[in-house]
Amino acid sequence: MNKWKKELSLLLAVLMFTVLTACGTDEASGEEEKAKDLTFAQISWAENIAVTNMWKVILEDKGYNVDLNLLEMGFTMEALESGELDASLEIWLPVQDANYLERYEDTINFSEATWFDNAKVGLVVPAYLEEVNSIEDLNEHKEMFNGEITGFDPGAGTMEVTEQLIEDYNLEFELLPSSEPAMIADIDNAIENEEPIVAPLWTPHWVFSAYDLKFLEDPQNIYGGVEKIHHATRHGFEDDFPEVSEWFNNWKMDDEEIGELIEYVESTEEPIDGARKWIEENQELIDEWVK
Known part of the structure; x- marks a missing residue:
């Protein structure tokens, strides 16, 4: 009887060890999988959709899981914080x-590295x-534009700068928020009918290759001169993903x-398909970033 009990105890111990080992392996596997999960903001701007899908392809080819969350800029900052x-x-x-x-510099990491230097x-x-x-010509032609500047996402920094511009130039105009696709559709419709329209825009943007547009002179330099495009990450990101952080800092693109x-x-x-095709044709450049 004692021998039977000893054998049963030994069998139970072996079974318990097997179960615990399996659970430990599953937990470790789960933690490892979770450690590969990344969530990036996506904003409905042409260049943002392009680069977020590009990085989704690059990182998923390296074994990461990347989710893209469509958010406007204000919510993006809050979610990073x-x-x-x-x-x-x-x-x-x-x-x-x-x-x-200015608002989030203590709670969000804004990169010193830039990926585009001629915006x-x-x-x-x-x-x-x-x-x-010139912007100074707008009031004189207020009726031509119905006193309206066609805008895009209300949370975008450029929209806030444009509101400041209206005040600083004493423009008798109203800035109408919408979305980038809606703004581009309005530009398309205006040009098709050779009608006037004024809107805040930026380069790089495909719209300048599709339409003959010109920037208005900005004597007060409200929009600034050359802008550089950076990336931002949540606190702790560099420690959690040192490899990805290094790749982001290596990332550099020119106009072409x-x-x-x-x-x-x-x-x-599907944007992801276009991004994948571009990556296939520019693998040497990608290799410089993720070396």
């Missing part, structure tokens, strides 16, 4: 997103409006590269 998001790949400085930098922001009009070449990427993404039904 709370740690619900890992990264936002598009921060314009020194002017456009300066308000967010520009300003009010644009169709080139056929020969009589309007970002323009082609946007074109590829815009020309496919």
Whole structure:
């Protein structure tokens, strides 16, 4: 009887060890899988959709799981501060997103590294409006534009700068918020009918290759000069993902590269397919970032 009890105890011990080992393996596997999960903000701007999908492809090819959450800029900053998001790949400085930098510089990591160094922001009009070449010309032609500036996402830094511009130039205009796709549709419709329209826009953007637009002179330099595009991450991201952090800091694109990427993404039904095609054709460049 004692021998039987000893054998049973030994069997139970072996079974318990097996179960605990299996559970430990599952937990470790789960933790490892969780450690590979990334969540990035996506904003409905052409270049943002392009680069977020590009990085989704790059990182998933490296074994990460990447979710893209569509958010406007204000919510993006709040989610980075709370740690619900890992990264936002598009921060314009020194002017456009300066308000967010000032508000969140202690609770969000804004990169010193930049991935695009030749960005520009300003009010644009169709080139056929020969009589309007400066922001200072707008009040004189207020009726032509119905006193309206066609805008995009209300939380964007450029929209806040444009509100400040209206005040500083004493413009008798109202800034109408909408979304980038809606703003581009309004520009398309206006140009098709050779009608006037004024809107805040930026480069890099595919719209300048599709339409003949011109930036209005900004004598007060409210929009600033050359803008640089940075990325931002939640606190702790560099410790949790040192490899990805290094890759982001290595990331650099010029006008031709970002323009082609946007074109590829815009020309496919699914943005991810356009991004993947562009990556396949530019693997040497990608290898420089993720070396």
